[in-house]
Amino acid sequence: MTSSPPASSDARTAASDRHAVSDLRAVFDAAGVEGFLHARDLDTGREVAFRADDPVIVASIRKIPVAVAYARAVAAGALDRSARHTITAAHREGGGIGTDSCLHDVTMSTRDLAFFMLSMSDNAATDRLMEVLGTEYVRAVAAELGCPRIPVGRYRALWDPVWAELGLDPDGDLDAQLDSVDEDRIRSLAMLDPARSASSTPREITGLLAAVWQDRAGPAEACAEVRELLSRQLSQHRLVAGFGDLGDTVRIAAKNGALWGVLNEAAVIEYPDGGRYAVAVFLRTPSLGGRGAVAGDAIGRAARTAVDHLRAAPSRPARPHLSSPSPASLTSLFEEADVKGFVHARDIDSGDEFGHGADQRVVLASVFKIPIALEYACQAAAGRLDAAARHTVTAAYRSGGSATDGCRYDVEASVRDLAFLMMTISDNAATDVLLDIVGPDRVRATLDRLGHKDFGVSSCRALDDDIRRELGLDPGLSIDDQLDGIAPHRLLALGVNDPARSPSSTPRDVTALLAAVWRGTAGPPAACAEVRSLMRQQVWQHRLASGFPDDVRTAGKTGTDFGVRNEAGVVEYPDGRRYAVGVFLRTASPDSRLPLVDRAIGRVARAAVERLRGSA
Numbered sequence: 001m002t003s004s005p006p007a008s009s010d011a012r013t014a015a016s017d018r019h020a021v022s023d024l025r026a027v028f029d030a031a032g033v034e035g036f037l038h039a040r041d042l043d044t045g046r047e048v049a050f051r052a053d054d055p056v057i058v059a060s061i062r063k064i065p066v067a068v069a070y071a072r073a074v075a076a077g078a079l080d081r082s083a084r085h086t087i088t089a090a091h092r093e094g095g096g097i098g099t100d101s102c103l104h105d106v107t108m109s110t111r112d113l114a115f116f117m118l119s120m121s122d123n124a125a126t127d128r129l130m131e132v133l134g135t136e137y138v139r140a141v142a143a144e145l146g147c148p149r150i151p152v153g154r155y156r157a158l159w160d161p162v163w164a165e166l167g168l169d170p171d172g173d174l175d176a177q178l179d180s181v182d183e184d185r186i187r188s189l190a191m192l193d194p195a196r197s198a199s200s201t202p203r204e205i206t207g208l209l210a211a212v213w214q215d216r217a218g219p220a221e222a223c224a225e226v227r228e229l230l231s232r233q234l235s236q237h238r239l240v241a242g243f244g245d246l247g248d249t250v251r252i253a254a255k256n257g258a259l260w261g262v263l264n265e266a267a268v269i270e271y272p273d274g275g276r277y278a279v280a281v282f283l284r285t286p287s288l289g290g291r292g293a294v295a296g297d298a299i300g301r302a303a304r305t306a307v308d309h310l311r312a313a314p315s316r317p318a319r320p321h322l323s324s325p326s327p328a329s330l331t332s333l334f335e336e337a338d339v340k341g342f343v344h345a346r347d348i349d350s351g352d353e354f355g356h357g358a359d360q361r362v363v364l365a366s367v368f369k370i371p372i373a374l375e376y377a378c379q380a381a382a383g384r385l386d387a388a389a390r391h392t393v394t395a396a397y398r399s400g401g402s403a404t405d406g407c408r409y410d411v412e413a414s415v416r417d418l419a420f421l422m423m424t425i426s427d428n429a430a431t432d433v434l435l436d437i438v439g440p441d442r443v444r445a446t447l448d449r450l451g452h453k454d455f456g457v458s459s460c461r462a463l464d465d466d467i468r469r470e471l472g473l474d475p476g477l478s479i480d481d482q483l484d485g486i487a488p489h490r491l492l493a494l495g496v497n498d499p500a501r502s503p504s505s506t507p508r509d510v511t512a513l514l515a516a517v518w519r520g521t522a523g524p525p526a527a528c529a530e531v532r533s534l535m536r537q538q539v540w541q542h543r544l545a546s547g548f549p550d551d552v553r554t555a556g557k558t559g560t561d562f563g564v565r566n567e568a569g570v571v572e573y574p575d576g577r578r579y580a581v582g583v584f585l586r587t588a589s590p591d592s593r594l595p596l597v598d599r600a601i602g603r604v605a606r607a608a609v610e611r612l613r614g615s616a
Helices: 009-031 059-075 110-120 123-133 135-144 155-166 174-178 183-187 202-213 220-230 239-249 293-310 327-337 365-381 415-425 428-438 440-449 460-471 488-492 507-519 525-536 595-614
Strands: 034-041 047-050 084-087 106-109 251-259 262-270 276-284 339-347 353-356 390-393 411-414 553-561 564-572 578-587
Touching (some): 009 034, 059 110, 059 123, 059 135, 059 202, 059 262, 084 110, 084 123, 106 110, 110 220, 123 135, 123 155, 202 220, 202 262, 220 262, 239 262, 239 293, 327 595, 339 507, 339 595, 353 595, 365 415, 365 525, 365 564, 411 415, 428 440, 507 525, 525 553, 525 564
Antiparallel strands (some): 034 047, 106 411, 251 262, 339 353, 553 564, 564 578
16 A cells, blocks of 8 residues: 655645635635735745735825835935925815824924824825925836836825715815715725726735835835834734734734725734735725724734744634623623723713722823813913914924824924824824923813812823833933833833822723813813814724724723723714713733734723613
């Protein structure tokens, strides 16, 4: 009896490819989306493909070639990264992220335009940078890098045809006009059809990323700058979440994109063993809204499935969508996420309440920025503060975080726009400048007047200085750049995680403040309205908002520190009922990427609110 000959390498590869396709189809089918994916090992050239050569709508992934063009021009000496440029109303469309929704002009450096463009997908910063670089130059760079059909152009050039197709006035209130447009008309737009508009393919996008990581997209220093900018993306709830169980042991640099019914992300994942993988995932979703937690989760799971196949690791099965938890399951939700949890929810109009550990003092982290925003709005409404007055965020305020906090050069913005950046992106540098303007003593006085005498507030600089002192870090360098090698237990034991040594309050106290803002009793009606508006524009959708359907309007403020994950906000249902809710979690890990914990905030908030709705 003779044994069968061993399978050839080609046969084994073909079998592996079939398994990868099957597993990816399961992920996409479980999420109810149409998926397209390509992944490649940057060192061996191995690939995983699922409809990888189909044309796809790239959305904001189009900004990667813009960043390469910028970095190449700087490296060639043709562009000064420190030169200052002003983003004016001509660049702002409103409703977007970062400077795109600022009310007044913002002045920043060329480099920081690129930083805003990639870290938070700021459309106005992109438009200004495109103006500096020139459309034809960017188009030539994109074509050279293997993406000849990717959309390249200024915002109005790309979007005016859309407004014309829908019969809308681009200079009017587009949000109000879009409310009356039928979903089928939006789905039929040429912009959303790769056969009728500029597009790319998943394989082309991973080829672009491979060129950047292999120093083939330009001079080595240019490629290094693009890699660094991509590593600073703020969003952590799509592709990155698929690698959450690995904590901070893997490095991920990414760019996401979203349009009506489109969710995308492209990234490079670097493992501690040296493995490097470029992956691009493109989805067409049944919902036109961008909140869909299930679709976002599918991007991460598909990326992880593909990378696991490239690493010859067992692929994880597709996870079914988690249904809304029953009110009695708060404890199990905390246990699933491996956290200690504290929550309070109140019906803003009836006064009904529900809580779990609601009177326990908790670390607020950036939730303490809510009363700073309230004080700014009160002073502006009373005429004591000019919201349009311009101030400069200098190096004395910056520490390497998000928005102006991560800028390389000074940024000039109005008082209102400092408040906007503080509340929508949790910009620490903008927060400290604003706190200096309105006065810490005035913030304290307002809280005391409203009965929140134990509600803690601090400057971000003071908290960062405490961290540097406790860990013995260089005060001149970013904290995040100095954390390698520091034991997790030391991070969890920091004073910023201790309610007795850091700004703190109770979940019940926080929802009381929010209820006063929503009822218009926390200050002048105009001030309360402005705070509500700012909180409704928060960028983050992966915590509190992820627990609620798209027809529920959410407004919130997140808070994060080592071992701390929070969000406090208000959810407003179509039936008119409004609920203030605060969820405060203590985590067992200080890692920055904890997608299960982030998701738990939304699920816990939903459970608490449903308890109140069920008691009506």
